[in-house]
Amino acid sequence: MRLGEQLLKDGLVTAEGLEEALEAQVVHGGRLGTNLVELGLLSEVDLAKALGKVHNSAFASGEMVPDPKAMELVSSNHADDKEYLPMRVDATRLSIAVVNPHDFTTLDAIAFKTGKRVVPVVIPEFRMNQLLRRYCKAFRPLRAIDMNAVRPRPSAGSQAELAKAAETPPDLMSEEEFQSVYASALRGGADYDGDMGEEEIITGVEVLEAAPVPPPATVRPQVPVAPPPPPQAIVVPPQMVQPPAPELGGMPPPVQVPRAPEPPPTPLTFAEAQAELARSSDREDVAHTVLRFALGKWKRNLLLSVQGSLVTGWHGMGAGVRDAVVRRIGVPLREQSTFRLVRDTRSHYIGPVRRDAAMGVFYKLLGDGFPKTAVILPLLVRGKVVHLLYVDNGPDQLTPPDVGELLILSQSVGRSYEAMMRRRKSA
Numbered sequence: 001m002r003l004g005e006q007l008l009k010d011g012l013v014t015a016e017g018l019e020e021a022l023e024a025q026v027v028h029g030g031r032l033g034t035n036l037v038e039l040g041l042l043s044e045v046d047l048a049k050a051l052g053k054v055h056n057s058a059f060a061s062g063e064m065v066p067d068p069k070a071m072e073l074v075s076s077n078h079a080d081d082k083e084y085l086p087m088r089v090d091a092t093r094l095s096i097a098v099v100n101p102h103d104f105t106t107l108d109a110i111a112f113k114t115g116k117r118v119v120p121v122v123i124p125e126f127r128m129n130q131l132l133r134r135y136c137k138a139f140r141p142l143r144a145i146d147m148n149a150v151r152p153r154p155s156a157g158s159q160a161e162l163a164k165a166a167e168t169p170p171d172l173m174s175e176e177e178f179q180s181v182y183a184s185a186l187r188g189g190a191d192y193d194g195d196m197g198e199e200e201i202i203t204g205v206e207v208l209e210a211a212p213v214p215p216p217a218t219v220r221p222q223v224p225v226a227p228p229p230p231p232q233a234i235v236v237p238p239q240m241v242q243p244p245a246p247e248l249g250g251m252p253p254p255v256q257v258p259r260a261p262e263p264p265p266t267p268l269t270f271a272e273a274q275a276e277l278a279r280s281s282d283r284e285d286v287a288h289t290v291l292r293f294a295l296g297k298w299k300r301n302l303l304l305s306v307q308g309s310l311v312t313g314w315h316g317m318g319a320g321v322r323d324a325v326v327r328r329i330g331v332p333l334r335e336q337s338t339f340r341l342v343r344d345t346r347s348h349y350i351g352p353v354r355r356d357a358a359m360g361v362f363y364k365l366l367g368d369g370f371p372k373t374a375v376i377l378p379l380l381v382r383g384k385v386v387h388l389l390y391v392d393n394g395p396d397q398l399t400p401p402d403v404g405e406l407l408i409l410s411q412s413v414g415r416s417y418e419a420m421m422r423r424r425k426s427a
Contacts, residue, residue: 034126040150055101093119094119142313295317300316311388313328377406
């Protein structure tokens with residue numbers, strides 16, 4: 001049984017709520033559960049319980065703190081790559097938080113390396129991302145849920161208030177509060193100030209174990225053991241043959257095969273972009289098509305996601321624009337914000353961007369200063385602003401207001417998302 005079916009069976013979401021979350025998933029990515037929690041339609045605790053049922057697995061939710069002794073047993077790079085985090089360890093057992101408890105190849109490799117019985121504990125996707133940011137220094141794009149910008153959950157008699165709040169969302173928080181939350185989100189969540197005992201490794205968490213499942217048979221690697229010395233020689237599964245990182249003292253990361261650098265993206269003509277959007281199969285196709293078209297006209301081009309009272313970075317192209325930096329962008333939609341103006345009016349903006357602390361951080365992340373003028377265009381799906389397309393010609397430069405083709409293209413974006421939503425629901 002899939003997650004959506006389980007939630008409907010348990011009465012935790014309605015069919016209408018599930019449909020809304022599926023649409024949000026098409027636009028904003030991520031797993032279904034993440035979108036349900038962000039929309040205020042499901043609590044994290046209920047999501048974790050449902051995941052436990054779907055996977056017949058132990059589950060956990062809430063703030064978590066891994067045991068440093070457990071963390072020492074594996075490589076943080078491997079944990080980041082395979083999306084797991086060791087949580088606690090004893091003489092015979094290692095409990096690890098996972099998103100997919102059926103990744104037996106990874107679980108078997110960990111068991112073989114550590115010599116312990118591995119117990120997978122499934123947790124929500126967004127919680128795993130936060131843990132990996134905090135404890136493995138991993139990169140994960142920011143989402144509304146990381147910035148405490150989750151839509152309030154509806155209660156009895158509150159539908160009218162919820163609809164009103166959706167029309168005129170309040171300012172997210174003060175500038176100081178936002179900067180604090182933003183910095184915390186980049187680190188992966190709030191600091192943990194409590195004492196961590198030997199058995200209290202996961203704090204504020206409900207953990208239930210499913211019936212034990214016999215681990216799969218270990219696949220012995222066909223790699224000869226090098227005789228001593230050297231002391232760092234080790235037998236591991238073939239896909240992971242590499243000396244372990246001495247500072248971690250644990251599982252070696254996978255072998256990184258050098259790849260030729262990808263060629264820079266080439267601009268698209270208007271007709272090419274229209275054709276590409278008609279063939280788009282997912283949100284990544286949409287992003288690259290729109291940005292490649294913008295690349296032929298402007299120097300800096302960014303696609304931003306709009307979720308509630310928050311704008312987060314998604315993709316970017318152009319001079320000095322790096323995707324890894326764009327995805328660290330988080331800007332609150334305040335009353336006086338230029339982004340807020342575009343979101344509320346649902347119409348494009350051409351002119352100077354209001355200079356405030358949040359936009360100062362925005363341009364600092366881009367690596368340059370404010371332009372003299374910029375163009376900001378809303379991308380709508382079913383009348384709702386889901387993305388902002390931001391373009392300019394660089395710091396202290398004027399941006400030509402030639403947006404006619406871009407306005408037409410934005411309508412094609414909406415149609416592409418509509419088609420994807422229909423395919424998603426039918427599947």
